[in-house]
């Protein structure tokens with residue numbers, strides 16, 4: 001049986017690993033990967049001696065199989081530490097998450113947040129919130145919504161929040177109870193009741209080191225070539241270099257709009273459906289700066305619309321090996337979409353200006369090297385259409401031996417560990 005896997009990110013690597021692809025004849029399984037290296041969105045790069053990922057990455061997981069596998073394969077082990085994340089708000093810094101660390105914000109802001117949260121706690125539960133804006137207010141009250149969570153989420157998602165459905169928030173937005181909100185407003189205290197309070201990172205190199213061993217084990221089963229056209233009726237995949245691969249099963253981990261665009265025999269209905277999926281993109285501005293600017297913060301979140309980014313990643317603090325680099329790395333994540341266009345021109349200057357204003361950079365002259373790159377598909381945006389569209393695409397492709405997997409293959413807001421787990425599950429199923 002011939003399996004073709006498109007994409008050597010965590011999901012595709014998981015399928016190949018569980019299929020035992022490295023030990024099967026090459027004709028039975030091949031991975032197509034258009035980039036020069038595997039790991040997909042988990043790749044890393046360096047700028048001016050500092051190591052960066054494609055947006056801030058850290059490892060934490062609730063999947064024991066993933067934990068065991070990546071822990072065992074990590075060539076130099078994983079470095080574990082408490083996550084040191086901060087929020088920049090109203091001109092000051094408070095620990096992450098905002099909602100349980102109000103202490104230190106201007107008194108009027110704290111009052112708004114506490115009054116909103118206590119009033120909201122007295123509101124009887126009604127119909128589930130229809131969208132993210134409603135969910136934020138229903139969960140935390142008007143003050144926390146207005147002073148941070150609504151502007152922050154608007155900036156991150158780059159979509160009107162009344163388009164975004166909230167079913168994913170349980171795992172992603174920290175939800176302290178009223179007791180924790182009040183106590184966190186009266187004094188600074190440790191609040192770490194969230195899944196990534198402890199994080200791990202490869203002890204050497206960037207996040208890509210976590211997935212590199214899975215790619216290396218596959219050797220020449222990974223073909224660095226791009227899926228160009230898919231012929232479902234003939235079950236053939238045609239590549240950019242001109243190869244034709246026959247398949248019994250194809251596992252597609254590339255973004256669904258790209259898959260449909262490459263499917264010769266996709267119906268008009270399928271093309272219309274995939275057009276309903278929403279996502280945001282990121283400009284990544286990565287700066288290598290004079291180490292005199294080093295801070296011990298790992299992440300900084302910013303909701304202020306004047307600040308061009310929603311998140312900063314201080315990746316040198318991900319491991320002792322990275323902190324020994326000759327330059328300190330500061331990476332800004334700037335999301336954009338058709339709803340929130342962001343000009344790339346002048347972006348480095350705008351980011352540098354904000355860093356100076358926030359006290360994270362002494363002077364623009366401390367920037368030794370700058371790099372701007374794009375992540376075209378960064379976050380899948382959940383809308384009222386998502387589940388229906390993904391189900392229809394899964395059924396359509398499933399009829400032709402094509403399985404969908406991964407963050408943009410299933411349009412699911414998942415981290416790399418869950419993408420890997422989904423790949424492993426599919427691979428095990430196919431192996432049976």
Ligand SMILES: Cc1cc2nc3c(=O)[nH]c(=O)nc-3n(C[C@H](O)[C@H](O)[C@H](O)COP(=O)(O)OP(=O)(O)OC[C@H]3O[C@@H](n4cnc5c(N)ncnc54)[C@H](O)[C@@H]3O)c2cc1C
Pocket residue numbers: 006007008009010011012032033034035038039040041042054055056057058059060225226227228253254255258282333375377378379405406407408409414415416417419420
């Ligand atoms: C800003 C940001 C922060 C994140 N933070 C974390 C974090 O802290 N921890 C964490 O675990 N995860 C994090 N993630 C999520 C993680 O990066 C993804 O969940 C994971 O990489 C998804 O794996 P995947 O295999 O589904 O997709 P991808 O990693 O996107 O892999 C898909 C692969 O398909 C290839 N491909 C695409 N089109 C073609 C084609 N036509 N032909 C051949 N190959 C093709 C691509 O080159 C790519 O290698 C973050 C993501 C972002 C954007």
